[in-house]
Amino acid sequence: MRNNRPLSFLLHIAARARFEVDRRRPDVPVTRRIHGVDIVMPRHHLLPYLTSGDSVYNLNLVELARGLYDLESTLTLLDVGGNVGDSALGVLSAVPAYVVCVEADPAWQKYLDMNVAGRDDVAVEPYALVPPGYRGGFEINHADVGSSNLVPAAEGSGPPSISTDELLERNPRLQQVRLIKTDTDGYDVLLVPAMAETFKASRPVIFFEFEALATSLATPELPLVSVWERLLDQGYEDAVLWDNGGRLLGPDKVANLIARSGQLSEAMSSAYFWDVAVAHKDDATGLEVLRSVACDPAGHAEVGYGGA
Template sequence: MTGLGTLASTAKRRIGWIIRDRFPFRPVVRDVQGVELVLPWSHRLPDYAAWQETYGQNLVELARLLAASGPLTVLDVGANVGDSAVQILNAADGQVLCIEADKAYLDFLHRNVDRDPRVSVVEALLTVDGAGGGTTAVRTGGTTRFVEGASGDAMPTVSPSSLRADHPAFDRLRLVKSDTDGYDVDLVPAIAEAWHDAHPVLFFEYDPYLTRLADLDPEAVWPRLAQLGYEHVAVWDNGGLPVGRTSTARVAAQGRVLDDVPGGRARSRAYWDVAVVHRDDAEGLEAITELVPGELR
C-alpha cells in the first residue's frame, strides 16, 4: 500500500472507531479467527485480527501443543469477553477457569462461554493477597485497567491461593494466561507461587509502559520467577510473531528495547507476549521451542 493509501486507511479506521465508541456496548456478533463471538461494538479485537492473522494465535497454539502432552487446564486472568477461552477450546479439549472483574464485559463473557460446560467463570478481581479497596475501571478499545479510585466498580477480590482452593478441578494447572494491563508482573509470580507444585506455563503481556503506570517495576518479575524455578522464556511481538527465546536471567536487559519506542503515548503499543516455562517442564520447553525456534538477540 502506498503512503497515501496507508494514510487514508488509517483515517478511515480512526473515524470508524470514533463512531463505534459513541455506542461502546452495543452487542454485535462477529466471526473472529474461526470462532463466533458476541462483542461490544467498540471492541478492537476484530480489527487487530483483520490486520494481522497471527494476533492472539500464539496463545492458542501454545495451548494446543500443551494439550497434546496431557490434560489441559487453563487459568484465564482478565478474561474480558472470553475470546481466549473460546479460541483455546476450539483448538483443543480442556477446561478453562475465567476470572474477570469488569462488570461491563462480564455480560459478554457469559454470552460467549456459558453454553460450554468446560468453562467456569469467577466474577472477581484477582489481587496478590485478596485485599481490595476502591477501584475504577479505565476502559480503552476493549481492554480494562483498574486504578485506585473513590468508587469501587470492580467485583470482590480474590487471591491466587483462594482461587486454587475454591476450584479443585484446576489443582494441576497447566497454563496461565494473564492480561491485566500492567499488573501482570505482580500477579503472575503470585499465581506461580500458589501453584508452585504444578509448574504451569505462564503466558502474559510484558508491557513496561503500562506496568509503570501501575506504579510497578517491570523488571522485578524476572528474578521472582527465577526464584520459583522458571528459566525459559519465549517472546512474541504484540502481533503474535515470534521474536526469540531467552532466559529469565537475560530477558530484563533484552526487554529494555521496549522503552526505545518514540512518541510518548505510543509506547503503550510496545509490548511483548511472553511464555515462561519451569526448568522441570520438558513438554513446556518443547512447545515453546516449536513455536519460537530462534534465540533472542
C-alpha cells in the first residue's frame, strides 16, 4: 500500500496544477471526453484532469459492472452521488444496464439531466439519500472543482432528502439492484450499512469511497470503523481496495479493515482515500467478480469504457 501512495499523490498534484491553469477561464459548460465518453460539465470540473492520459481513475466501477453483467446478463446500478452522470454513462457505455442516479446538489443536477436526457435506462432522483429514520438536515458546501458535500444542519433545512427505504418504494426496479456505487464525500459510512439493509434481498456488491477526513467532518458522531463492523454483521466479509488514483491495492477481509482504516486515518490527508468494493458471503457471483478484479496484475490498466 505504501508504494502506491506516492505515485497516486503525485498524479493528483499534477492534475490539480493543470486544472488551476484552466480554472482562470470562465466556468461555462463544456463537453469533455472521459475514457471515451462525451460528457457535458462545467469547465471548472476536475474530472478531465484526473482521467487524462493513461489514468485508470474511475475505471474500477466499470470493471465491477462488466464483471457482474458478464456473469448474470443483466445489471441494475444505484449511483449515489451521481454528479454530472459520469459514473452512470461510463457503465452504460460498457454494458447494458438500468441506472438510478441520486444527486442532491442542483449545480450537478442540471448537468446530470442534460447528459441523460431522453434515456429510458436512467432515472434521476434529486435528493439527499439518508438512512430510514434520519431526522437531520443539510446545507450544501459546493466546490467548483467538481464535487460538493453535505454539511449537517437543522432538521428540514437544505435539499430535500429521501430514505433508502423510500427510494426503493419509488423505484421498484431497485429490488434487483446488483451494484451500488456511493460517493458522498463523508456520508458513506452512514449510508452503506443502511443500503445493505434496504437492498438485502438482492445482496448487491457495494462500491464506496472511504476517506477519513471527509467522514470525520460529515459524521463526527460515528467511529470510522463502524462501517466495517456493521457490514460484517450484515454478511459482507470480503473486500477489494483501490487507492485514490484507481490503482489496485488488492483484496482483504472486511474484518481486517477495522485496523487498517485506523492507519488510513492517521497517515492520509484529504488528497488520499480508498475505493472499496464489498460482496456478501452468500453472493457467489459478487465474490467471483471481486476475485477477478483482485487478480488483475496490471491494476486494471487495460480496462476502458465501451469495451476497450
